[in-house]
Amino acid sequence: MTTVIAVPPSLDEQTFEQVFEQLAPVPDGEKLLIDARHARWASPYGLAALLCVAQSRHERADFAVPENPDTLSYWSRTGFFRHAAELYDLHGHVPREREAHESDVLLELTPITRTDDVHGVVGRIQQKAADILHGQLNLDTAVTGAFGMTLSESCQNIVEHAGLGGWVAVQTYRYTKRLGRRVVVIAVCDAGVGFRKSLESSPSHRHSDRWDDAMALEDAVLRAVSRFRHGDKGRGQGLAGIRRFVGRWEGKLTVRSGTARLAITPDWDEDVPMTESLPYFPGAQMQIVIPERLGDAPVRSRTAAPRSRTGR
Amino acid sequence: MMVHIDVGTVLRGTVCDLYSNLVTRPTGAAVRSAIEQQVREIERPVLTTIDFSQVNLLDFSCADEIVAKLLLRYTADDGPRGYLAFRGIRDGHIDPIETVLERHALALVSWHEGAAELFGHVTDEELRHWEVVRDHGPIGAREVATILASTEVSAQQQLDQLDRRRLVMRGPLGYSIPGSTWSDA
Numbered sequence: 080m081t082t083v084i085a086v087p088p089s090l091d092e093q094t095f096e097q098v099f100e101q102l103a104p105v106p107d108g109e110k111l112l113i114d115a116r117h118a119r120w121a122s123p124y125g126l127a128a129l130l131c132v133a134q135s136r137h138e139r140a141d142f143a144v145p146e147n148p149d150t151l152s153y154w155s156r157t158g159f160f161r162h163a164a165e166l167y168d169l170h171g172h173v174p175r176e177r178e179a180h181e182s183d184v185l186l187e188l189t190p191i192t193r194t195d196d197v198h199g200v201v202g203r204i205q206q207k208a209a210d211i212l213h214g215q216l217n218l219d220t221a222v223t224g225a226f227g228m229t230l231s232e233s234c235q236n237i238v239e240h241a242g243l244g245g246w247v248a249v250q251t252y253r254y255t256k257r258l259g260r261r262v263v264v265i266a267v268c269d270a271g272v273g274f275r276k277s278l279e280s281s282p283s284h285r286h287s288d289r290w291d292d293a294m295a296l297e298d299a300v301l302r303a304v305s306r307f308r309h310g311d312k313g314r315g316q317g318l319a320g321i322r323r324f325v326g327r328w329e330g331k332l333t334v335r336s337g338t339a340r341l342a343i344t345p346d347w348d349e350d351v352p353m354t355e356s357l358p359y360f361p362g363a364q365m366q367i368v369i370p371e372r373l374g375d376a377p378v379r380s381r382t383a384a385p386r387s388r389t390g391r
Numbered sequence: 392m393m394v395h396i397d398v399g400t401v402l403r404g405t406v407c408d409l410y411s412n413l414v415t416r417p418t419g420a421a422v423r424s425a426i427e428q429q430v431r432e433i434e435r436p437v438l439t440t441i442d443f444s445q446v447n448l449l450d451f452s453c454a455d456e457i458v459a460k461l462l463l464r465y466t467a468d469d470g471p472r473g474y475l476a477f478r479g480i481r482d483g484h485i486d487p488i489e490t491v492l493e494r495h496a497l498a499l500v501s502w503h504e505g506a507a508e509l510f511g512h513v514t515d516e517e518l519r520h521w522e523v524v525r526d527h528g529p530i531g532a533r534e535v536a537t538i539l540a541s542t543e544v545s546a547q548q549q550l551d552q553l554d555r556r557r558l559v560m561r562g563p564l565g566y567s568i569p570g571s572t573w574s575d576a
Contacts (some may be wrong), residue, residue: 198415
């Protein structure tokens, strides 16, 4: 028997929950058909998470590609079909892949399995990121380095904690529904061990009755706890740095893992800080949204100090 | 003896000759090991300058592996002798470096456009004494105490603490900032 999973027409971080809901009750090993025929739009998170769905199943699933030619063309430019063809049995017309010349695809879907992949991603994106972040989104030039750091740290989470490869994608688009401004979006998704199991593997982990996916997310994202922290005080700074980056540029960070989802929310958004009892999905799925800066809106600096506290 | 280590050259020579970004923890660990090896090969360096000017991007993991762990070794009781100074720290490097320094309660001396800067975790008293050494060094505890209107004992304690933290160097002419002209004397 094949279970059909309907992909919503507009596939983003929030609507992807519909996919997770349909998937959760289907036993692993049962045949799946991911039906994306009616999909019209997908965010980087949506496309990366679709690849993770295949990664999360032992049985190779079928995938019905979108029927809309524009959607097909866009998904192709993001590199989606190149990776999907390795994970799914694709059905429907898949266009020949063209390079992503369009400036909205800052980084096409890129697999992350090793440290070298992180170097590759950071190196490839730098010049284009500077042009788009500063030129199109009106962000201070300082954002480029911090953006690279954020990308590096979020990808390293896959290499160090997932135990399985994942995907990263970066794109800019107009966030009409909530913001009416352009945004740059980083999506980093894997179907690996997830935060709870990763932290449980630390020798210093103390199990408690309250311990669950939500608490693991709070520990990792809000309290900079790392499974490597035992004996190494320097670990766990990556997510804290991402959180600071998002705060400084009035962005939004969401991290989903297992059955919980944590959101660091700016003034322009009304998401809830923590959502629990979601349908289970393995690994970690992260999205970072940084909006265009309007006019001369001030940048929230980390400190008011100049370059150093004691420079002369 | 002074040693100058170009981190960008170490990165390309150790990890990959195409890289100019110091990202990922294994990269940082490899670069730190190579730096430590270079320092070990030179007998008793007095001052080692770590130069970041050829480094494009530095992430938190590399800042922790290179900057924090080098400083932790130098400030340990059984750590190597000598002092560290940093050069070429750009604005984009400051956030990850300050973050890891705060996390480990460390501080470092950096040189930027000919001036010494102090980054990281220092107390107000340490900062006041360090600034006097920077502005007047080489200088002894008695002169520092006079400038700060404190006692010589108190100034000596602060200067010893700064010396233990490798933020000032003790020399025959008094205390100076690592990397200053006087620290070469």
